[in-house]
Amino acid sequence: MTSHSPYATDLSDTRLPPPGCPAHQDACHITGDDLRHDPAAFYEARRRAYGGVVPVVLDGVFAWLVLGYAELKEVTQRGETFTRDSRYWRPREGSVPEGWPLEPHTVWRPNAVFAGGEEHTRLRGALTRALGKVKAQRVRRSAVETGHRLIDTFVGAGRTDLLARYALPLPLLTLMRLFGFPPAAEAPLQRAIAALLACGDDAPAAARQVMDIVTGQVRRRREEPAGDLTTWLIQEHDAMSPGMSRDAVDTEIREQIWLTINAGHGATAVWIANAIEQLVSRRDVQAGMWAGWMDVQGALRATLWERTPLQNVIGRWATRDVVVGGRHIQAGDMLVLGLAGANTDPCHGSASDRADFATYNEAFFSWGNGPHQCPVPDLAQAIARAAVECLWDRIPDVHLTDPGRPVEWEPGIMMRCPRALPVSFDPAQPHAATRRRAPTGGC
Template sequence: MTPPDSPSATTDAPGTPAAQAAPATGGCPVAHGAGGAEPAPLLLGGDRFQSDPIGLYRDLRRDHGPVAPVVLPGKLPAWLVIGYRELHQVTSDPVLYSRDSDLWNQWDRVPENWPLLPMIGKQESILYTVGERHRRRAAVMEGGLEAVEAHELRATTERLADSLIDDFCGSGEAEVIADYAMMLPALVLFQLFGLPESEGRGLAHAINDMINGGERALAGQQHIRECVGRMVADLHVHPRDHVTSRMLRLSGHLPGEDRSVITDEFSAAEIIQDVLVMVVAGHQPTADWIGNTLRLMLTDTRFAASLFGGRHSIAEAMNEVLWEDTPSQNIAGRWATRDTHIGGRRIREGDLLILSFAGANYDPLVRTDQSALTGGNNAFFSFGHGEHRCPFPAREIAEIVARTAIEVILDRLPDIDLAVAAEELTRRPSPWLRGLTRLPVSFTPVPAG
């Protein structure tokens, strides 16, 4: 798993002056290797991330190898790690490839209103904390999540799913993304973390705005932060028992249990930021997991049995989505702490490496027969890897919510069918998370309740 001794390409790293001076066509200069001129770096966020991701990552691997130069909005250069082996190497070495975004060698070129600041910017959250402090913060987070009882979570999800389905089950038609998948995870998480259920729809839209990285990204982030801040402040006046209050007790901000995990080392602002991270990271990927799985089951005959009350193929469909259509496509990121080489590339200190979970999942080195890899193979990168991976309790919560959501809608609407041609379905404009914009369905009307 060590970097190659003889790089196959000599492209200047994104942090070099040559890269910074590159024209609008790319943030890295063209390399001239044995195969001739290398194609210009890809703009991260182009149409093919939505329309043809498999072909896109195949072409990137052919043209650039397992570590490809890309350009972020504002002509800011970065590396996209699409090789399975290389991604494993980066996520396994937090000393060389740090999560500390302060290391980025491009900060002097980032405008204050840059739309990707919510995804990459300097933050107080656990996402960008490293070393022992990260491990202690993770203990607070996992301590709060571990108290969630699986059977209670399933019951809560079923109740909220039934409530959402009651709103449209009598009409014989629905738009599953907006009316169901995009609402249910948020409502469940608000219950778990103590956020007001009444603000669910607005918060769900704010989360989506933030993740899409468009002109409303910063406003969406601010809306979520303000809502979480109000909730945390209210806990000091009206204590309640949920994930957020347990995190505050573990960090010394509320009286109660003391597991000797953390003292009052972490500020209330840090707890607020971590709750924001968990709500955002828990809602949108789970919503897309639900939507992408229902799309697969409604368009692929291999999973038709589940549409008639069967249970055996729901888990397989969910697993296949994590390989073929994973919600978490590309994650920012890691920053090199010193000059190094990986995947035949020269990486400069401070360069940004974006983790392409989707690219790694498609890597022919692990997909030699291009199979779907269902049937329990969980070697996908969809939940990350290493010490910054998705915590196990959070993965378990997401799986329970997603599976329960799919089971309930198939039980309630057993003849559900796609209301448009599969080719008409479109994806949300985001290179980060992959999900549908719409999933219109039809079914025999049934009474509410």
């Protein structure tokens, strides 16, 4: 990765106070293990020590972790100063360590995530128009049918791992149906996406495999259009790119599909898993569901406040020297959006105050903010709600197999995800799927 920006940034008129941040060597070092057990306490300790903008070192790479609610809103709304285009990055170390595990999140790609200005408007517009053609009823029906199909594979056993057998595959299988992928692509795409999200040694090969599968789907829909997202993306990009070559247009389409599947599957799957973790491990949540003062939508909303799936996001890059939260940020510095930290900002009140409004308040940062916020949160909500409702309706007595053993969490800077969700239930009690297969309404 290059250590300089390809863009010229005019700093001749910059007038800044003396740097007000600790030296690089005094920055807070963060690893995935630091956030495993009690991330809220971790964020609060750093907030007390550093304020809303924390100098951090992530596995050897310097960045700014934005934890303050007001500071995060400022960064995400000032697109010209804090760009999503990672080609602006100038690492303070001069280069990125070989094999840095978070590098896949920083590599520029020609899609709406890394674009800015008019290019971002163009690419995001095509994506949102295509996604806008997907009816909520269709999304829900697909997620419901997928949920029943997955539950049918383990419902007779009386126990399962709901992470591996339900939460992780359901959003991907639903999205694949919406994009019109053939059934033969399901298994290889599931394996490749899982390897890619793990950011392990086989992630680069997995990324190439995902792109190969997506390339084949775009080629297939060029020859045989259908009523699916792939076809609609092709139509949108063809209409807005009359002067571009077919290869260039298809490259953009592949990147848009890559973006939607990776973002839509990863975050939605972990959102479902974290909501299920609350349902099977917290008696107050279960009691609320049974008593009727909490519904699935409220539980999902509370999960985004308390266990948001994307707890930290890379990121933004400063296009000029600037001061945020009293910190002197240099042009080319990387910023990490601390979504979970902002959700626990004391500006929302105490933890008990947040618990009171978490089931109905949507002021969280889980969808992002500003020009790059999630373009279609309704799609993710439809999938997550259908998944949790199906599980709750089909297996109402589901509980942790070992209630005395706390759920273990994956070590990770970016995602907040359980390692497994081992549950048990009475195999004689689950409701029959045939009684609950409705295209609209409940499962």
